Amino acid sequence: MNYKELGLKCGLEIHQQVEGKKLFCNCPTVLRDDPPDFTIRRKLRAAAGEEGEVDIAAWQEQLKGKLFVYHGYDDTTCLVEADCEPPHEVNKDALYTALQLCKLAEAEVFPMVQVMRKTIVDGSNTSGFQRTALVARNGAIETSSGKVRITNISLEEDSCKIVNETAEEKVYSLDRLGIPLIEIGTAPDITSPEQCQETAKKMGMLLRSLPGVKRGLGTIRQDVNVSIKGGARIEIKGAQDLRQLPLLVELEVKRQQELLKIKAELKKVKLPALSIVEATSLFKNSSSKVIENTLKNKGKIVALKLPGFAGYIGKELQPGKRLGTEFSDLAKVKAGVGGIFHSDELPRYGISETEVIAVKEKLGCTKNDGFVLVADNETKAKRALQAVYERAQKALTGVPEEVRKANADGTTTYLRPIPGAARMYPETDVPLFKPELKNIVLPETLENKMERYQKEYGLGKDLAEFVA
Secondary structure, three states, X not given: OOHHHHOOEEEEEEEEEEOOEOOOOOOEOOOOOOOOOEEEEEOOOOOOOOOOOOOHHHHHHHHOOOEEEEEEOOOOOOOOOOOOOOOOOOOHHHHHHHHHXXXXXXXXXXXXXXXXXXXXOOOOOOOOEEEEEEEEEOEEEEEXXXXXXXXXXXXXXXXXXXXXXXXXXXXXXXOOOOOEEEEEEEOOOEOOHHHHHHHHHHHHHHHHXXXXXXXXXXXXXXXXXXXXXXXXXXXXXXXXXXXXXXXXXXXXXXXXXXXXXXXXXXXOOOOOOOOEEEOHHHHOOOOOHHHHHHHHOOOEEEEEEEOOOOOOOXXXXXXXXXXXXXXXXXXXXXXXXXXXXXXXXOOEOOEOHHHHHHHHHHHOOOOOOEEEEEEEOHHHXXXXXXXXXXXXXXXXXXXXXXXXXXXXXXXXXXXXXXXXXXXXXXXXXXXXXXXXXXXXXXXXOHHHHHXXXXXXXXXXXXXXXXXX
C-alpha cells in the first residue's frame, strides 16, 4: 500500500500503570484472583456533561440496562473504590513519576491542574465516571521517520478488571480500579504502520525508564487511532502486543478502503424508511437450531429488506470480516442478540433455499436487493434490525467514526461510538493542585543506558539492549 497516497494519519494513546498506592486512596496496587470478601450490585446511568449534553457512547451503554456486580477485598480495596467515600488527596508519588515523564518528553506542564470526571457507564467504574487530570501538553518524540508530537500527558485512574459477562450482567473486580495511569496522546503525525510500532516502542522505553512505573504483562496498553483520505478516525482499543501494531494499522486501512469502494458502488442507492416485517410463519418447520430455539421460547423471526445491497453484505473488509459482520456486531452490542442471518450467506445454517425464496417474496426483493433476518425476543429482534438499518445507512456515506476492539489476528470488532466532549465535567471533590517541578530528578533513560553499555563495556547493540 502507498500510505502517503492514501493519506494515512495515525496517532497513539498509551496507558502506563504506576507502582505504589492507588491514585486517590492508600490501597495497594495488587491484583487479586482469590474469592472476594464482599460484592456490590449496581446499575449506572449516563449523566450530562459540563455543557448539559449526554455523551452518545455513555447513552448507548445505558440503553443496554445491564446490572454490574463488583468483587471487593477487605484488605486491599476501600470505600473510595466502592464510591461510598470521597476521593483522598492525589497520590504525590504517582504525580512525581508523571512529571518525570513530562520533563523527559520536554512537554509544557500546566501551572495548575484540574481533575475532571469522564462519564463512562459500561460498569468499569463504580461511580459511572473516571477521574483524569491533564498535566502537560506539547511534547515530542523523535523517530526515524520524523518527529511525533505529544499532545497530552494525563494522570488518571485505571478501570475495574472484568471477571465475567453475560447478556444481563457484568462482573468486575475492584482490585485494578484506582491504580494510577499515565496516559500519553500523540498527534496524528504517524504516516506508516512501521512508524506506529517504532513510536510505541520508543514511548514504552521512555516510560520503562521511570523507576515508579509497573512492569509486566498488562501494565502498559496502547490504543491506535487510524484514518485515511475520505475515511474517518477509528479508535482501536486494547492493542497489547507491539508486534501486532503494524498489522492492526494495515488491516484498518484495508477496511476503510473497502468501505469507501462500497460507498462509491452504492452511490445511487437510497434506503426507504425503516420497515421491519415479521416472517415467523415462513419458518414453522425450519431445520435451523437458532430458529427452532427462538420459536420454543415464543420469540419472533423478523426481516429487513436492504434495496441494492445484494452481494455487498457478504463483501470482505478484513480477513474473515464482512460488511455483514459489522451489521451483526452492531446488532449484538445495541440489542443483545446472538447475531443475524443475511441474504449473501443463505441458504446455510439450517435455512433452506425454499425459505430464502419465501422471505424474498414476502419482502418484494429483486435480484439486486439483500435482506437481514433476526430470530430472538421480539423487542430485541426489532432493535437489532434498527441497528442494522442505521449501519446500512452509514455504509452509503462511507466510514463511520467509532471505537473498535483489537482482535488477536489483527482484525477489529465494533465496541461503541466515539465519545465526545459531552462526557467531561469538573471533579469538585478534589482540589486543584500545583505541580512542583523544582525537585524532579530525571533517571537515565534505557536508550542512554544502551549507548553507555556499548561504549563503556564494548557490548554489541543486542546485548546492550538485553542488559538494559
